[in-house]
Amino acid sequence: xxxxxxxxxxxxxxxxxxxxxxxxxxxxxxxxxxxxxxxxxxxxxxxxxxxxxxxxxxxxxxxxxxxxxxxxxxxxxxxxxxxxxxxxxxxxxxxxxxxxxxxxxxxxxxxxxxxxxxxxxxxxxxxxxxxxxxxxxxxxxxxxxxxxxxxxxxxxxxxxxxxxxxxxxxxxxxxxxxxxxxxxxxxxxxxxxxxxxxxxxxxxxxxxxxxxxxxxxxxxxxxxxxxxxxxxxxxxxxxxxxxxxxxxxxxxxxxxxxxxxxxxxxxxxxxxxxxxxxxxxxxxxxxxxxxxxxxxxxxxxxxxxxxxxxxxxxxxxxxxxxxxxxxxxxxxxxxxxxxxxxxxxxxxxxxxxxxxxxxxxxxxxxxxxxxxxxxxxxxxxxxxxxxxxxxxxxxxxxxxxxxxx
Numbered sequence: 428x429x430x431x432x433x434x435x436x437x438x439x440x441x442x443x444x445x446x447x448x449x450x451x452x453x454x455x456x457x458x459x460x461x462x463x464x465x466x467x468x469x470x471x472x473x474x475x476x477x478x479x480x481x482x483x484x485x486x487x488x489x490x491x492x493x494x495x496x497x498x499x500x501x502x503x504x505x506x507x508x509x510x511x512x513x514x515x516x517x518x519x520x521x522x523x524x525x526x527x528x529x530x531x532x533x534x535x536x537x538x539x540x541x542x543x544x545x546x547x548x549x550x551x552x553x554x555x556x557x558x559x560x561x562x563x564x565x566x567x568x569x570x571x572x573x574x575x576x577x578x579x580x581x582x583x584x585x586x587x588x589x590x591x592x593x594x595x596x597x598x599x600x601x602x603x604x605x606x607x608x609x610x611x612x613x614x615x616x617x618x619x620x621x622x623x624x625x626x627x628x629x630x631x632x633x634x635x636x637x638x639x640x641x642x643x644x645x646x647x648x649x650x651x652x653x654x655x656x657x658x659x660x661x662x663x664x665x666x667x668x669x670x671x672x673x674x675x676x677x678x679x680x681x682x683x684x685x686x687x688x689x690x691x692x693x694x695x696x697x698x699x700x701x702x703x704x705x706x707x708x709x710x711x712x713x714x715x716x717x718x719x720x721x722x723x724x725x726x727x728x729x730x731x732x733x734x735x736x737x738x739x740x741x742x743x744x745x746x747x748x749x750x751x752x753x754x755x756x757x758x759x760x761x762x763x764x765x766x767x768x769x770x771x772x773x774x775x776x777x778x779x780x781x782x783x784x785x786x787x788x789x790x791x792x793x794x795x796x797x798x799x800x801x802x803x804x805x806x807x808x809x810x811x812x813x814x815x816x817x818x819x820x821x822x823x824x825x826x827x828x829x830x831x832x
Contacts (some may be wrong), residue, residue: 447809451831455510456575459485462514469571473535477518484594485514488576488583489629490663490793490832491638493735493757496621496677496765498789500684500702501644504625504730505739507653507661507800508633513574513587517595520567527555528571540567551588554617558589561613562596563608570595573686577830579665581796586626587616602631602648619674620795621681623777640739644703651742659747659788661832662801662808663814666792667825668769677795680765682723690717707733711733727764731757751788751802755780758791768792774822775799778815787811 431618457465463483470481472719479518488511494504495553520526523540529552536552538544544556551572572591576584589610593600600606625641628648633639636652653659684702691699694716699705702725705713714722734753741749758776762768772792779801786807793800803811808831816826 445806447812448805450808451812451829452552455831456512459487459512462512462575463516464796466514466516466571466573469530470569471516471574473526473528473569473571474518481512481516481518482598483516483593484591485512486591486594486600486630487512487633487635488580488589489626489665490580490583490639490657490661490798491626491632492754492800493738494623494625494641494730495731495761495767496636496641496680496728497732497735497792498621498623498625500688500728500732501642501817501828502703502728503735504623504629504641504643505735506625506629506633506639506641508629508635508637508639508645509576509583509663509832510635511575511577511578511830511832513572513584513592515588515592515595516571518569520569523567525556525567527552529555532742537628540565550617551585554585554588554614555592557613557617558592558610559596561609562593568596577663577665577828579667579797579828580663580793581618581798582623582626583798584619585622586630590627590630602761606629606765607646611749621677638742640735640742644701651739653742654745654747657805658745659802660805660808662803662812663793663830663832664775664799664801665821665828666769666771666775666797666799667827668771668797670769671795671797672767678766681726683721687717687721687725690721699712702728703732705729723764723766727760730760747788747802748783751779751783751790754789754791754800754802755783761792767795770778771797771819771823771827772797774818775801775815775827778818779803779811782811782814783808 460486489506492505494506497504500784525537525538528535538556543551561682577589607627610627611622614622625643629639629640636653640649738753776790779787786804788802790801819826
């Protein structure tokens, strides 16, 4: 454990923060085997005497370090394998009605085989039945879900649910690129938000203790070993944003990205087919050819793709200060260029940046929802959390939910 040297003046603080870190570690999610066992126990509530033929799958959640919008132009994404995950157990139903037990709901959700999925049901319930219809349109199933992924980490939770359910329903099916893209389309129809296939691929292949680099164009991936937990740890925080852009905002941004490519093709970049092909050194020249209103979208997408490559270098060189700086730059771009942050997330990042010389390397908003990832030395994370809670309570009258990764 990376602890400061003890002396007569800091022994009390050392003990206090050691205890605080131990409390965070004590709240770790159950092991994959425990996820599966709890899920199978839930399925037994639906089928008390008949679960021998049940199939159960578990996948890890994968929060995106730099993955929020780069997939719009088939760019690159970098994700982290978390200990949190989702398990799903399924069994063919006796009748032509599917049932889903999804805690904290005590009663199962039921859907006849010939009935449409009600769009006003909870999002995760809608997604589960939609994935079932996508994979097995002619068959009803009893299903149970147990997930330790926090609900506020929306992409991470939805991706792990969709992939685990697909694996349980189709355990022998080939995991083709086309299937992953079709699954991303299912999620996009349920949420209204553009959804990255990178989250689905990462959930399919990620191992604990690794980062996953994904090429959204080819769906090739590369695993990078994460450092030992006594060197670098992550906090996943719930910003609880009171104001976030609606789905239309992100769909408009995606349309603008396509418009940018069309304009650049007519004005000198004739061979350009995607913004992933635009080199960072050509960004200024490309901006000069575009209306000013398109500059922020172009700048965000090209620079974020550039940051992914630099973060891979930082991980390989074990340069955690550089990794943190890239996170801070990513959040600034998300806030000012993509215009998709909120006051709560900005404060979480601001407190992290203020501790950049004290062992907190950086922070950035994660995806569309309320999640913010903070990277730091493990012993400094309780110090950071204490300062953040004080500031957060003052500004927003509450403290953010926190999970150690």
